[in-house]
């Protein structure tokens with residue numbers, strides 16, 4: 001399903017792959033946020049973001065897993081289909097979960113195809129820049145499924161990455177990351193997420209590729225920025241990395257509202273006449 005430059009029945013101009021690519025090097029940065037359901041996807045979409053990402057961070061943020069590794073293809077399709085129902089304008093991208101695209105090109109095409117057909121997403125995101133991922137990107141883009149790349153700290157590989165979350169700090173790792181970004185571009189990605197790398201390295205990657213880079217914990221030099229919605233809303237209040245800026249304190253609001261409801265009910269203040277038939 002292509003959204004390229006089309007107008008829906010309500011004549012909303014939808015963001016397409018070409019629109020995202022055209023933002024390379026532009027002063028107007030790409031705005032990207034996650035959403036895992038129709039309600040938040042609608043609110044985020046109505047607020048003017050360019051891309052809604054159904055991240056496999058759903059596993060840690062919503063489902064209570066310690067990592068994103070247990071997230072399954074069926075779970076991602078479930079969340080993606082819900083988000084699809086909420087998004088009318090932004091480009092929708094869905095994370096392919098761990099081990100659904102690395103084993104073989106055939107498996108990558110089959111699984112990405114399933115996500116696209118069953119959720120209606122506009123594109124998928126694959127983590128990493130190794131030979132297995134490059135092969136997958138080539139095969140998946142060859143059948144017409146747009147792919148976003150993801151380099152730097154890649155949560156699905158967290159056991160392999162070791163203790164330091166910030167990647168590419170030494171010269172050799174930094175050079176390898178720039179090389180991987182170029183290879184991902186050659187393989188056909190339409191944009192690349194750069195997670196938790198030094199700001200100077202993110203600038204070097206951004207200069208080295210002609211597709212937009214989208215940073216998270218990667219400084220100001222990228223072509224766009226992404227955050228996990230529940231983190232920036234202060235809903236996921238146990239997660240407080242240095243790069244995160246909270247724009248609301250919704251976890252406090254939730255606890256306070258729930259306490260007030262309990263107090264009102266116990267005191268017989270709710271429901272009052274105004275809320276009764």
Ligand code: KIV
Pocket residue numbers: 034053054055056057058095193195216226227228
């Ligand atoms: O899963 C996710 O939410 C992501 C973003 C952090 C980029 O991959």
